[in-house]
Amino acid sequence: MALLRDFKFHSPDTLLQALALLEQADSPVLLAGGTFALNTLKKSSKYPTDVISLRKIPELNGIKTQDKELWIGPMTRIDELIGSRFIQDSFVCLKEAALKLGTTPIRNMATIGGNVASRFYWVDLPAVLIALGARLEVVSQDGGRVVGLYDYLTEKKLKKEIVSGILLPLENRGAYHFRHTCTVQEVDTPYLGLTFSFTRGKEGLLDVRAVVNTTLSFPVFLKGVSSVLQGLGYKEISLDDMRKAVCEDIKNTKLDEYRIQLLCVDMENILSLLNGKAA
Amino acid sequence: MKNITLKVNGKICELEVRDSELLIETLRERLGFLGTKYSCLEGDCGVCTVIVDGKNVLSCLMLSADCDGAEVLTIEGLGKDGEPHQLQKSFVEKGAVQCGFCTPGMILAAKALLDKNPDPTDKEIEKAIDGNLCRCTGYMKIVEAIKDASRKIKPNDQISISKR
Numbered sequence: 081m082a083l084l085r086d087f088k089f090h091s092p093d094t095l096l097q098a099l100a101l102l103e104q105a106d107s108p109v110l111l112a113g114g115t116f117a118l119n120t121l122k123k124s125s126k127y128p129t130d131v132i133s134l135r136k137i138p139e140l141n142g143i144k145t146q147d148k149e150l151w152i153g154p155m156t157r158i159d160e161l162i163g164s165r166f167i168q169d170s171f172v173c174l175k176e177a178a179l180k181l182g183t184t185p186i187r188n189m190a191t192i193g194g195n196v197a198s199r200f201y202w203v204d205l206p207a208v209l210i211a212l213g214a215r216l217e218v219v220s221q222d223g224g225r226v227v228g229l230y231d232y233l234t235e236k237k238l239k240k241e242i243v244s245g246i247l248l249p250l251e252n253r254g255a256y257h258f259r260h261t262c263t264v265q266e267v268d269t270p271y272l273g274l275t276f277s278f279t280r281g282k283e284g285l286l287d288v289r290a291v292v293n294t295t296l297s298f299p300v301f302l303k304g305v306s307s308v309l310q311g312l313g314y315k316e317i318s319l320d321d322m323r324k325a326v327c328e329d330i331k332n333t334k335l336d337e338y339r340i341q342l343l344c345v346d347m348e349n350i351l352s353l354l355n356g357k358a359a
Numbered sequence: 360m361k362n363i364t365l366k367v368n369g370k371i372c373e374l375e376v377r378d379s380e381l382l383i384e385t386l387r388e389r390l391g392f393l394g395t396k397y398s399c400l401e402g403d404c405g406v407c408t409v410i411v412d413g414k415n416v417l418s419c420l421m422l423s424a425d426c427d428g429a430e431v432l433t434i435e436g437l438g439k440d441g442e443p444h445q446l447q448k449s450f451v452e453k454g455a456v457q458c459g460f461c462t463p464g465m466i467l468a469a470k471a472l473l474d475k476n477p478d479p480t481d482k483e484i485e486k487a488i489d490g491n492l493c494r495c496t497g498y499m500k501i502v503e504a505i506k507d508a509s510r511k512i513k514p515n516d517q518i519s520i521s522k523r
Contacts, residue, residue: 082379083400089361089378089424111425118381118420119401131378133425159414183490184468186402188414189421266492267403 084121091133095140095219095244098132102240103221105130110242112155112194115186116203140193140244143167152246154193158182161192171248173255173275177208180259197243199233199298202270206233207293208257209246210301211275217245233298253277253287256353258346270295272339274346284313285354292343294335302329305347312354322347363427367392368436376423383407383418386433394434394463405491408464409433415471417490434463437470446470446508455504457495465491469505478509 087109092098102108109128111117112135121127134140140155143164150166161167161178168175181187181195181204195205196216206229214229220241227235229246255277261268273293278285288309290302304325308317326347330340365372367390376385386392386409396406400419407419410432437444446466449455456462465488472479472487479487484505485498493501 082377083381083384083419084379086377087379089422091425091427111422114420114422114425115402115417118422122400131422133422135425183405184487185405185408185415185417185490189416265403266494 084118085127087128088130089133090130091136093136095137095242098134098137098242099219099221099240101130101132102242105132108132108240110134110197112197113157113190114194115182115190116194116198116200134193134242145250148250150248150250152192152248154197154243154246155191156193158187158190158192158195162187170250171212171255173257173277174205174208174212174248177204177257177259177273177275180204192246193243196229196232196246201297202295204259204270204273204293207273207291207299208255208275209248210299211255211277211289211291212253213249213251213277213289215247216243217247218242219244230299230301251279253279256350258349260342272335272342274343276350278309280313284311284315285309286311288312292330292333294333294339296334300330300333302326304329309354317351319348319351322351361424361427363424365423365426365428366430368431368433374423378422378424380423381419382409382411382421382423382426382431385423386418386431392433392435396460396463398460402490403492404461405464405468405488406461408467408491410467410471413471413474415468415490432467432470434467437466444470445512446473446505449504449508449511450501453500453504453507455496455500457493461491461493461495465493465501469508472505473509473512477512479505481506 090101092101106129108130109117111131111133134155141153143152143156143166158178158181162175195203210230215226216229216232218225218227218241220239258274260272262271276290278288288306290305292300292302294300308321308325323344326344360375361378363374363376374389383395386395395409395418398404398406402417402420407417408415409418411429446469468488468491481502484502
């Protein structure tokens with residue numbers, strides 16, 4: 081018996097062809113690395129009429145600098161991301177997060193674009209990318225737009241669009257990433273991820289961003305924590321202040337007690353790292 | 360249906376496959392390479408591991424039509440002229456095979472590692488087989504076998520797989 085029910089498979093050579101196919105199909109699914117999309121199809125009751133692979137489109141591949149940003153092609157595989165000199169030099173935190181993502185064969189197949197565009201709660205990279213200030217280039221038959229990653233993920237109305245680039249500002253930004261897993265049927269699954277990023281100014285930390293991958297919802301900005309930490313190095317911050325800010329930030333999230341405790345421990349670690357370095 | 364060309368274990372195969380056919384189905388049902396196993400079919404267990412264009416990947420998560428033009432290595436293509444590959448010998452010698460179900464995937468993951476890193480540390484071996492589950496032996500003997508093979512494999516024993 082076939083493992084997947086029938087659909088029509090397309091493998092366009094250009095982005096324009098892919099957009100035309102996307103527009104024409106009744107119920108299309110875009111295929112990047114396939115590790116999420118094909119798994120979903122095996123379990124889904126809502127089935128596509130058409131599957132459009134983006135693998136052969138050269139415009140969606142590569143990593144390059146342009147102006148003051150790094151452009152990452154959405155079809156860049158996770159193992160390519162890890163191996164990229166640009167990422168190793170300028171975005172250590174992203175490399176660390178990518179190294180912890182899935183398993184070796186998954187990293188050999190999955191793509192950064194798929195990780196983002198799947199809009200799946202468990203995926204690791206969106207929280208990291210948001211903390212690093214990522215924006216997405218998105219195209220449809222109506223034209224293109226650039227949108228912040230957080231806004232893209234939380235948009236209600238989904239159009240027939242393709243993510244055609246991921247933009248990361250090239251700035252001197254410090255960042256830490258923490259990730260916790262739990263073992264489900266012998267497989268480590270993501271449980272909580274925290275990315276914390278900042279720039280350093282004369283008066284302490286500036287432009288602080290703390291973003292959590294709860295694995296229960298889209299990434300959550302910890303606005304209170306960010307605001308408390310703004311200026312650290314210039315002002316003293318106690319663990320108590322930090323805990324209070326965390327508790328305030330997560331009031332409307334679905335985080336359970338265990339995840340909250342993990343988050344508080346991560347915050348304490350960040351504080352000691354920063355106090356050590358910011359002094 | 361789609362017409363595709365795959366190079367499987369060094370042999371060119373012209374195939375007509377269903378649009379929704381997975382690579383594991385093509386390898387097992389059409390080409391008879393039964394060393395590639397069905398199990399979780401979710402990308403968790405690694406028993407369907409094959410090497411595609413030099414990378415160990417999961418054949419239960421790839422559409423055959425999307426692999427058109429690819430070079431695929433299954434466990435059947437590893438030995439030469441009826442002689443087992445050193446990894447296969449080491450797995451037997453070191454007692455790294457118990458029920459044997461995970462072994463083809465485990466060996467191919469090890470092969471992909473040794474092709475790019477001929478002298479890996481234990482940690483690097485553990486990382487390389489992190490996508491392959493074994494429920495019988497634990498992993499110590501498997502790591503030992505891969506380490507043993509890495510010492511015995513000469514550079515010209517490696518099968519080169521070009522990148523697509």
